[in-house]
Amino acid sequence: MDTTQLSMAHHAKERNPYQPQLARIVRILPMVKDNYLFQFRFLDEAMVKSFTHRPGQFVMLSVLGTGEAPISISSSPTRPGIIELCVRRAGRVTEALYRLNHNDVVGIRGPYGNGFPIEEMQGNSLLIIAGGLGLAPLRSLLWYALDNRSLFKDVTLMYGAKSPADVIARDELVSLTNRQYLNCLLTVDKDDTGTWKEHVGLLPHLFDYATIDSNNTYAAVCGPPIVFKFVLQKLLERNFSKNRILMSLERRMKCGVGKCGHCSVGYKYTCIHGPIFTYWDAINLPEII
Amino acid sequence: MRYLKLPKEKMDFFTSVLHKFGEIHAPLKKGEKHFTFGKIPNWSAVALEYNRTILPLKKYFLKPVDTLFRFSIGKGYEPTIEDADKKLLLFGVHSCDIYALKILDLVFAGMYVDNYYFTRRSHIGIIGIDCVPDEHCFCHSMRADTVSDGFDLFLSDIGDAYLALVGTSLGDDIVLATRPLFQEVTRADIEEYKRRSNERTKSFKTDVELRDFAGIMEMEYGSATWKDLGDRCLSCGSCSMVCPTCYCYDVYDELNLDQASGQRKRIWDSCLRKEHALVAGGENFREHRSDRVKFRYYHKQRGFVAEYGRPSCVGCGRCIVACPAKIDIVEVIEKIRGEESGHYSIEHGASR
Numbered sequence: 001m002d003t004t005q006l007s008m009a010h011h012a013k014e015r016n017p018y019q020p021q022l023a024r025i026v027r028i029l030p031m032v033k034d035n036y037l038f039q040f041r042f043l044d045e046a047m048v049k050s051f052t053h054r055p056g057q058f059v060m061l062s063v064l065g066t067g068e069a070p071i072s073i074s075s076s077p078t079r080p081g082i083i084e085l086c087v088r089r090a091g092r093v094t095e096a097l098y099r100l101n102h103n104d105v106v107g108i109r110g111p112y113g114n115g116f117p118i119e120e121m122q123g124n125s126l127l128i129i130a131g132g133l134g135l136a137p138l139r140s141l142l143w144y145a146l147d148n149r150s151l152f153k154d155v156t157l158m159y160g161a162k163s164p165a166d167v168i169a170r171d172e173l174v175s176l177t178n179r180q181y182l183n184c185l186l187t188v189d190k191d192d193t194g195t196w197k198e199h200v201g202l203l204p205h206l207f208d209y210a211t212i213d214s215n216n217t218y219a220a221v222c223g224p225p226i227v228f229k230f231v232l233q234k235l236l237e238r239n240f241s242k243n244r245i246l247m248s249l250e251r252r253m254k255c256g257v258g259k260c261g262h263c264s265v266g267y268k269y270t271c272i273h274g275p276i277f278t279y280w281d282a283i284n285l286p287e288i289i
Numbered sequence: 290m291r292y293l294k295l296p297k298e299k300m301d302f303f304t305s306v307l308h309k310f311g312e313i314h315a316p317l318k319k320g321e322k323h324f325t326f327g328k329i330p331n332w333s334a335v336a337l338e339y340n341r342t343i344l345p346l347k348k349y350f351l352k353p354v355d356t357l358f359r360f361s362i363g364k365g366y367e368p369t370i371e372d373a374d375k376k377l378l379l380f381g382v383h384s385c386d387i388y389a390l391k392i393l394d395l396v397f398a399g400m401y402v403d404n405y406y407f408t409r410r411s412h413i414g415i416i417g418i419d420c421v422p423d424e425h426c427f428c429h430s431m432r433a434d435t436v437s438d439g440f441d442l443f444l445s446d447i448g449d450a451y452l453a454l455v456g457t458s459l460g461d462d463i464v465l466a467t468r469p470l471f472q473e474v475t476r477a478d479i480e481e482y483k484r485r486s487n488e489r490t491k492s493f494k495t496d497v498e499l500r501d502f503a504g505i506m507e508m509e510y511g512s513a514t515w516k517d518l519g520d521r522c523l524s525c526g527s528c529s530m531v532c533p534t535c536y537c538y539d540v541y542d543e544l545n546l547d548q549a550s551g552q553r554k555r556i557w558d559s560c561l562r563k564e565h566a567l568v569a570g571g572e573n574f575r576e577h578r579s580d581r582v583k584f585r586y587y588h589k590q591r592g593f594v595a596e597y598g599r600p601s602c603v604g605c606g607r608c609i610v611a612c613p614a615k616i617d618i619v620e621v622i623e624k625i626r627g628e629e630s631g632h633y634s635i636e637h638g639a640s641r
Contacts, residue, residue: 015404016368016404017401017402017403018357018358018368019366019368020358020365020366021365022365022366062366062542062553064360064542064551065360065542065548065551066542067540067541067542067553069569088569088570090569090570091569091570094569105362105365107365107366250568250572251566251568251574252564252565252566252567252568252574254538254539254540254555254558255538255540257400257401258396258399258400258401259396259397259401259403259536259538260537260538260539260558261536261537261558261560261565261588262539262558262565262566264560264584264588264592265574266587266592267587267588267591267592267594267595272400272401
């Protein structure tokens with residue numbers, strides 16, 4: 001081994017990138033069926049103080065004895081102390097998480113991934129577009145922007161779900177429609193309850209209710225593939241630069257740190273080169289969406 | 290770098306001293322025609338004339354199954370590195386396998402350093418040896434037929450002696466401990482080394498052109514060849530297991546009988562397995578075998594080039610020997626390049 005390797009090995013002894021830190025569940029907030037918002041706090045107060053993240057990053061969540069799963073951070077770094085994860089009950093680890101109660105202990109390591117290029121985005125307008133559960137990684141960016149409102153020009157949120165029962169964080173989103181300096185546009189494909197007072201129709205229709213200066217706006221998009229397809233079309237029609245369309249992607253991940261190989265798309269790893277990719281990245285990477 | 294000469298008649302004595310630098314592992318014969326790297330029972334069991342071992346050296350650094358943590362309610366996740374302090378000396382390592390370790394070093398270093406891998410890397414010495422290529426070796430095409438670093442000592446056959454190249458401080462310590470066995474290199478020795486080296490370069494039976502292959506991979510992303518390969522591939526993952534640079538692993542938790550403690554382990558994985566890109570909820574980004582075969586080639590010959598500046602293949606030929614469906618990487622590359630088959634349909638064009 002040469003000296004650089006030895007120094008790396010020495011450095012590695014101090015930090016194990018796979019080491020989960022224990023955290024307890026502070027609160028569990030049911031949002032929609034099989035999608036709850038879990039609030040966590042590290043047991044170690046030094047970790048509570050030192051943990052910070054960029055909007056768009058994720059953590060690896062361990063539930064003792066069941067393994068690890070990558071979950072986007074839904075809370076904003078502007079509100080430290082508590083980590084909020086919007087978790088879909090979909091696999092072994094998340095099933096196990098749903099069986100836990102508040103004060104139960106889990107493992108969390110991270111944050112990982114590139115996150116949104118917030119420094120580059122500052123001074124511009126923000127267009128946040130989420131479909132269904134796609135709000136989870138974008139909620140962090142939304143609250144970051146609202147808490148640092150002077151850093152951005154216009155802030156617009158477009159959110160769409162199938163029906164009112166599928167609207168994630170419904171109370172929070174509806175209350176945001178009255179917020180100043182935020183254009184909060186919500187829609188459902190179909191209102192089967194008669195209680196929905198916002199828009200009805202598919203997500204891309206919300207573009208009719210927003211004035212967007214594509215030269216000075218960053219668009220952040222997350223949702224199921226169908227959302228990407230139609231929203232991207234709308235953004236390109238409005239002459240958005242491909243570098244200013246940012247997308248958050250989901251992949252199988254086992255390490256979160258660019259080693260295990262599972263999350264690779266084309267020649268990039270979602271965990272370290274992503275999970276935020278520009279549309280320009282996307283058209284150059286096979287299989288990406 | 291320093292060259293010395295080690296007469297073959299002194300090898301017995303030389304190796305008897307090596308034990309003080311670690312447990313010696315070397316190529317051993319397994320069955321009729323296979324070889325494996327293992328702990329040597331005695332020096333006469335060592336098969337230095339081997340072509341390739343079944344498994345590559347990654348098994349020493351990234352173990353097939355490795356315990357990362359012991360966990361329990363109360364104590365949380367406690368890291369554990371098996372054999373962290375065990376000193377080994379790998380004797381008789383070929384250039385391609387040394388090169389492969391240099392490639393794995395790149396992967397396990399970077400922004401997040403994998404201390405499981407590097408702890409073992411710092412405790413395992415490597416004594417390389419030159420080799421004679423067989424019909425499956427294409428390390429010359431992959432520029433892994435010779436190495437100038439990555440070993441502590443490297444022995445090159447010059448007839449009745451080895452030319453020993455000292456690569457590291459550990460290599461130097463080994464030489465110092467056995468100094469009387471070594472002789473100074475003469476002009477004739479160097480001439481003999483060069484003669485053999487040139488002869489060896491000419492003796493490669495398999496050669497593929499890879500300089501512009503990354504770009505060709507992009508253009509041929511929709512080639513029907515991938516579908517044909519998908520029809521033949523059994524998704525068994527043998528190619529990944531025997532590949533010296535395949536590093537994909539899966540992580541799982543194993544519960545003890547008390548249901549309150551257990552181990553977090555990692556295990557070798559393969560991108561050929563159907564579950565490799567499957568996410569919770571059922572979405573699979575590489576559902577078809579053809580997608581997965583193509584991905585394996587794409588990652589090694591295109592993806593790795595973009596990230597690290599060279600393909601992650603070293604041309605050791607193990608995957609060719611191991612594939613039960615007789616998929617031959619050299620044939621695949623030639624087919625994609627159009628050197629053998631001439632032309633083939635591009636069904637999907639550049640579609641994703």
